Amino acid sequence: MTRKQRRLSVIAGLGLVLALAVGLILFALRDQIVFFYSPTEIHEKAVAAGTAVRLGGLVKQGTWKKSGDQNDFVVTDGTTDMVAHYTGILPDLFREGQGVVVEGAVATDGSFAATNVLAKHDEKYMPKEVVDELKAKGEWQRGEAGG
């Protein structure tokens, strides 16, 4: 094999793998990414039931009900409320009136079936998405998350 042929074969191989990888990445980006919505956006955009999304907002005061390992609570952005159901242990810093990000999907009855609940890691931390969302809605109070 001459030097030129060798180089060509290497470049062809490189190109093939790269094309494959780019195709995969594009395919995955279209189907495997998860959008972040507030309850209002879920309502307005009429997100289809079963689509994986992240829901962010505040846990509404006085709505957290716990029976056994079943948890029901309302996520609110001040405009729209959305009931969420979660089976399992909630994070340490899950509190009423605090920010929360819930992963899951909208159920057929219009409530939110959560597969994972993320709360603040510490007193100072609040998911950035929630802060932005609340600031946009004018619900943001500095004392609430401290930073």
Add this chain to the structure above:
Amino acid sequence: MGIELGHFALILATAIATVSSLAGFWGWRQSDRVALLLRQGAVLQFILVAAAFAALIQAFVTSDFSLALAYEHSHSQQPLLFKITSVWGNHEGSMVLWVMILVLMGAAVALFGRNLPRQLLTLVLTIQSLLAAAFGGFTLFTSNPFLRLTPAPLEGQELNPILQDIGLAIHPPLLYTGYVGFSICFSFAVAALISGRIDAAWARWVRPWALLSWCFLTLGIAMGSYWAYYELGWGGWWFWDPVENASFMPWLAGTALLHSALVMEKRNALKIWTIFLAIITFSLSLLGTFMVRSGVLTSVHSFATDPTRGLVILALLALFIGGAFALFALRASALRVGGLFAPISREGALILNNLFLSTATVAVLVGTLYPLLLEATTGKTISVGAPFFALTFGAVMAPLLIVLPFGPFMAWKRGDLVAVTQRLAWVAGLTVFVTILIFALSGGSISLAPLGLLLGVWVALGAIAELIDRAGIGRMPLRTSWNRLVGLPRSAFSTALAHFGLGVSVIGIVTASAWQLELITTMQPGTTKTIGEYTVRFDGIKDVQVENYVAEVGDFTVASGGHERQLTPERRVYTASGTPTTEAAIETYGFSQLYLQLGEQSADGSRTVRLWFKPYVTLIWLGAIIMALAGGLSLSDRRLRVGVARRVATAKPAPAE
């Protein structure tokens, strides 16, 4: 007083680094005196930054809350270990640690690199000093850890309880040593581009540094993964969190660098590519530092929220990465290409390795940066989670694992694929047999899992097969093959061991993900639940008060095969900040683990309990430790040891000194 001395030491170190880099750029061609200045400068920088770091430790240990940093991140009731680790459990202190490791690496080159050509040594230390000056300046101007408070508060706020763990003592120093260690490879690459001289010897000098950094990075990532696994209580060991990806990308690129430097050292080929990888690897380390330290991400790692810091790091990033690539574009064509080889050869196999690893790096990079870019440009918030990475990263890694065992069997220059396949045929047969056996015993359902398991077993057995083949076991009398095995160079063992470790990790990942059992339930004291072969009894709760927290400690007894063991998960509330945390209880059975998380109390006195059985989960981290050990073994190889070249060189003529 100590604080002011420390502050001054850091300023002085930054000044020396600045002078060193200027002197180096000005005089690298000229005199031995410049080389001497830079070497002494490098050692001085380390001594001074170490002194600054020691001053911080002293202030934290003595709970000197007149130091703003100690006030914000420490508490007098914290145990001694956590007082010390609090030093780097925050942005400012961790930057000092970062800079300290940077100058430690520079000092190590200055001390152990006497056999390097003078110009190369001078240039490497010049670039290293430039990095130290830039990041020392960054620390002083935007994140100064030495600021005082007046009046001094009597008590500090405490370290984030989630960080009050032995993990903080181990994970950041290991990870930073890995991250920052690659700066030496970067400096070597830039030095080679500036001087325009690069040959196989260059690769020989760079490889120990790449290997050392890679070992630390491997351990650092594995430790971080295990820490997240036991501390965060979600039972997961890898979340494809941007911060995790930030450490994983330099690891992937660094792994590629190790392999391409091998080709360059042995065959004088792939020079330009190796230089490129050396630059990329450290660039990804810097990118990781930027992402973690700039506050663009929300995670446990993002201490910094000051936007100016992010901008300054971004500017430094642009300066170093942009500068290095500009230089690369200008000078790379001047490097002579050498070493011809056929596509089917050891070189070809290593190129394939590099191709897959760099593609995997790109996939992770896209998944990590895409949400940031999309939010910056369109304002849409998305998260790219595990499914994206499983698809793209998995699709790239699978072929890499398939071809991996072929590589070490290939001859340099021109290999024989048919012959290699024949030599590997029994391994393939054994792999299928073992996989079917495991699969039959576990009784799992048909899914992707057996394929993943197949790959892991194939890689692990392939690594052993290489040693067997090289020793000629089965083809020769046992005594002869034993002598051959013992006589193999350490590099052969380290290659086999590293690949074996990778196989072990893959097996652990597959089994722990595919055959994991999970049970979420409520338990009254006195009741039992069963998960797999384990019967878990809830005995009750006791309240415990420790130095700086109060805890509810659950009492669980796990019975399996006639043996009983105690599990004590906790729910803690840290008194100083009122922060609650949960501590999962983890019990190891062989290579598998039982993982128990305790929930809050319900009105009727029952507790929510989350139980996982994770088969062979410890293999994930064990494999990483094996890989790091393999790196250490390779480092101890006499042929690689720094200084050997000089001994060989001075053996012929009489020493000039």
